[in-house]
Amino acid sequence: MEDTTTTTTTDNAVKPTTVATSKGKPKKEGSDKKVLVYSALLTLQYGSQPLISNRFIRREVIVTSSVLACEVAKVICAFAVLAFNGSLEKLCKDWSLLRALTFSGLPAAIYALQNSLLQISYKNLDSLTFSMLNQTKLFFTAFFGYMILRQKQSTQQIGALFLLIVAAVLLSIGEGTSKASRSRNPEEVLFYGIIPVLIASVLSGLASSLCQWASQVKKHSSYLMTIEMSIFGSLCLLASLSQSPDGIAMRKHGFFHGWTPLTLVPVVANALGGILVGLVTTYAGGVRKASLLDCIYLCVPGFVIVSALLVTALLQFVFDGKPPSPYCLVALPIVITSISIYQKYPYQIKKKEA
Secondary structure, X not given: OEEEEEEXXXXXXXXXXXXXXXXXXXXOHHHHHHHHHHHHHHHHHHHHHHHHHHHHOOOOOOHHHHHHHHHHHHHHHHHHHHHHOOOHHHHHHHOOHHHHHHHHXXXXXXXXXXXXXXXXXXXXXXXXXXXXXHOOHHHHHHHHHHHHHOOOOOHHXXXXXXHHHHHHHHHHHHHHHOHHHHOOOHHHHHHHHHHHHHHHHHHHHHHHHHHHHHHHHOOOOHHHHHHHHHHHHHHHHXXXXXXXXXXXXXXXXXXXXXXXXXHHHHHHHHHHHHHHHHHHHHHHHHOOOOOOOHHHHHOHHHHHHHHHHHHHHHHHHHHHOOOOOHHHHHHHXXXXXXXXXXXXXXXXXXXXXX
């Protein structure tokens, strides 16, 4: 028998531990490959989502109908994962309505509103601008993480968040003054493109911190939360239809007004993206090796986001024939640098604090 090295994580540090295997190959080699495959798929999904939403969800599609369809797809995918890993029966036995409302009710309502705002913004911004503005959620996640969970930021992380805000301001100015935007109403770009995605980033930061509190502090299952939030969020949206313009449009034209078979592509892709996030987090969190893959394992979220931004820029150029604007070309390296710094220099707990 040979000894092979795997590692465990404590306080963001990677510490090696020795385990025995009967084969010469590392015990977790299969998991290494899974992390790379899932990360690549997540990068492709994250980078292509703005583009396929822009192309396949027509402007006539009622926003609430596409959001509700996304929630249904998420529930189906989450149930499938729980059934596959054998934890569905146990979670069903332990489930209670009060616990579900306590942990998932508020985030569900917030995410429902956020998803509606994102659907509006998709239609009024180009894919790359949308993707970079959407990264401002990192700033608001850090802010609410400190307010709710008391998660502190390192000096480098604070600097990275400042860079992200600079990029967002640059993009907002550029989108309002570029030639592409002049062909549209500038007020429409601002009020139906830029502002919705920025408000959605605020809501994303708040909901993300609430979900982190529920999953890490209260040990609530992440996939179960996905199901609960999708159901509660859908109920909130359905309740709003009685008075909202979308409700009036649905009663007049029907739920699937403006839909085509291709509209299902971004709906399903969005749901699968949530499952991929769970898989990447599970395998990257459970596997650590003293190898070249360490950099990816230690900053999977940043690695995926940065790669996805490049994928978005490439796909936008290939399929739309639209090269990035000068403002995007300046903002893109700023956003990439910001995310890389933020992931590379986490706050280190001092001995006195521990």
